[in-house]
Amino acid sequence: MKSYRKELWMNVPARMDFVNITPEVASAVSDSGVQEGLCLVNAMHITASVFINDDEPGLHRDYKKWLEQLAPHEPLSRYDHNLTGEDNGDAHHKRQIMGREVVVAITGGQLDFGPWEQIFYGEFDGRRRKRALIKIIGE
Secondary structure (H helix, E strand, O other), X not given: OEEEEEEEEEEOXXXXXXEEOHXXXXXXXXXXXXXXXXXXXXXXXOOEEXXXXXXXXXXXXXXXXXXXXXXXOOOHHHOHHHXXXXXXXXXXXXXXXXXXXXXXXXXXXXEOOOOOOEEEEEEOOOOOEEEEEEEEEEO
């Protein structure tokens, strides 16, 4: 069985945004040489997420509005976590809702997606360098 690991580093300039990382993940699958297996992609930060959905701008705007309604950034006093000197209590909640990782099957050396599926890195406390892990196993 083969195993391949790659870190994907990025700096998202906005506090909250979504980055389509599908091309980078597909490239890692190709580089791995795995033809049949699994690809795990996970956020390596507790205020970020990895999820699968449609790459449609209206949907992304809807997500941002919905998440801000569920866990608004302000007032900062809303979150006990912010008493530690942080200002990202909301980002932890948003990450919990959107999830930490995705697993995608690899078939014939390619990501085995359903229609319209893409992989996104969701950032909820941006403006600094962060990373996602790509881990591929298989034959």
